[in-house]
Amino acid sequence: MTVPEPAGEPDLSIPSSARIYDFFLGGGHNFAADRALAERIVELVPAARETAVANRAFLGRAVRACLDRGCRQFLDLGSGIPTVEPVHEIAHRHDPSARVVYVDSDPVAVAVGRDLLDGNESATITAADLTDPDAVLSAPGVAGLLDPAEPTAVLAVAALHYVGDDELVARLLDRYCSAFGPGSMLVFSHGSADVDDPAAVSGTEDLQRLARDSGHPLVVRDRATLRRLTARVDPLEPGLVDIGRWRPGEPGPGPVLGVYGLVGTVRDQSR
Template identity: 45%
Template sequence: MQERPDWIPEGVDLAKPSAARCYDFYLGGAHNFEADRELGRQVMKVVPNVQEVAVNNRAFLRRAVRYCLDQGIRQFLDIGSGIPTAGNVHEIVHAVDPEARVVYVDNEPVAVAHSRTILGDNERATVVQADLLDVEDVLDAPETQAMLDFSQPIAVMMVALVHFVPESKKPRDVIRRYYERLPAGSYLGFSHVTGDHYPEGVQGLVKLYESSSNPVTLRTRDEVAEMIDDFEIVEPGVVYVPNWRPDTPEDAWENPERSIVYGAVGRKA
């Protein structure tokens, strides 16, 4: 039986893998358990480049955050932020402006517990334990309200998150509720897994994640675009993440569809 680390919050089932901890495993992190690693190893058999996929999705997050900073945004709400790793949103943001503010949100207790440890007494960043679907719990949390000024634009990140929301939960309506609460000039950074070009391998991933706390729903490019079309999508539109404003030509993959993730950034007019 796996020994339970003393920093793990009560109620966390170490035998049931979670998406946040599997993602941490793909990125080479240490805050995952044997159940997460076992699922991750099975996923690697059906999607052999899944670690590269995770790294590139993380790189998209960094580029999306930097883009929003370049547009003058100084408030960030990272929903589904997961286990903290190098290159967190607050690290990117505070390198540009130490006074900028960041709120992390996740419903995974391990992610939240470790985030609180990482942030410590950081007065410009905080974490909220809440679910994307509970819009009021996210936006009206005391930590969120204390950290963010809703009279000024906010950049919301929903990166590698909404594919864990089934159609029965009406994700498009959920995103619209966030849109309605955001002030004009706000941005949304968004990425989502797809089976458009590698359906067999990605369907294998979906099958494996059925046993986890976070089953996956694949969506096409058109479905992804429709989910976020309240926002004005900035160039280059909804594209595979390696092709979203790569830092150098070498960063754009020769076969970007192998990333199996679409990304986009939109603005509320």
């Protein structure tokens, strides 16, 4: 499967959210500018590393839940670098025939992902902007691997808080969720500004300001908005909850982190 070449040489002096996430997860695909901004983030939000690790753990539990419900295709939007327990490794431990497509706009994430996936016929990474779903869904690395008639898990994990307009987020979720067959699922996590979790969102305003100044504007949304944006999804238990409380298993729930997660089945709009 051919993955489109990233356009041009990336400027590694500009931090990347994908590479900062990789740094927080303990990965090795990040650079000095990424690490410097990551440390500034930790100064503002001391739980930033813990949140990244918890978000990746939530993703793993969610992927396994989707597999248990019959999804064998995964579209990971804003995936970042597919390392440190990525979707394809989790899915392929359960079913080696599962098909996984990563999508990211960061050229380094795509280039590294292409190297990591070299020779893997069941996983690809595509350079595309998730806010252009027609381009994403028609890209060779997506359309050539995912069957639109089959149930597919659409993963929007810590990705849509980089999209500032609520109505655009709603349209994007609707377009991606309606692109695949009955039984498709949504896996969703998003930073929250809930005022009833003051400790969890301490430093949020400073973090948003830092993100804006660094060229990665960040929007946090309250739970009522997140429920509205995911209204076409029938959530699995326990619904929309802090990511550390979504089916945590042993040793039990982690601390409240101010990031909410949901896994659910896309409702058939013809009913």
